[in-house]
Amino acid sequence: MSVPALIPAPLPTLPNRVSGIVAEERSVDGRLRLTLQCADCLSTETPDMAVLMTYVFHPATSDGRRRCKACRIAAFPDCPCGRCTEDRTGSLYR
Ligand SMILES: [Zn+2]
Ligand SMILES: [Zn+2]
Numbered sequence: 001m002s003v004p005a006l007i008p009a010p011l012p013t014l015p016n017r018v019s020g021i022v023a024e025e026r027s028v029d030g031r032l033r034l035t036l037q038c039a040d041c042l043s044t045e046t047p048d049m050a051v052l053m054t055y056v057f058h059p060a061t062s063d064g065r066r067r068c069k070a071c072r073i074a075a076f077p078d079c080p081c082g083r084c085t086e087d088r089t090g091s092l093y094r
Contacts, residue, residue, distance in 0.1 A: 008042035020055065020066030039065035040075065059083050 011022035022044065023035035035046045036055035045068070047053045055068050060081040067075060069087050076084050086092045 010039075010042060011037050011044075019064055020057075036066060038068040038071050040067050040071035043068055056083070 013019050014021055014024060017024075020036050020039060021034050022037045023046075025033050027033050031049065033046055033048065034050055034053070035044050036053055037044045038055055045053065045055050055066050056072075057064070057066055058072055058076060058079075058081075060079060060083075061076075072084065073087050082092055
């Protein structure tokens with residue numbers, strides 16, 4: 001028997017949450033840990049703190065799609081906004 005390939009599927013956004021927040025749990029010290037899903041590649045991240053999230057909306061467009069860094073670079077390869085500049089170079093100041 002071969003193990004079936006794990007095919008990522010779009011997860012439903014939690015009720016009353018911003019698009020792309022697909023899970024949340026309270027850690028033992030009481031912090032809320034969110035799981036975010038990229039709308040393009042369907043990968044997920046669960047940052048320790050919400051401020052550390054890298055799966056975000058593109059600030060200069062309002063297409064409502066939360067994306068991981070790689071997918072934002074792919075979707076907006078020539079965008080001059082600060083978020084894209086930082087994604088491409090790792091810094092705002094290059
Ligand atoms: Zn992605
Ligand atoms: Zn941009």
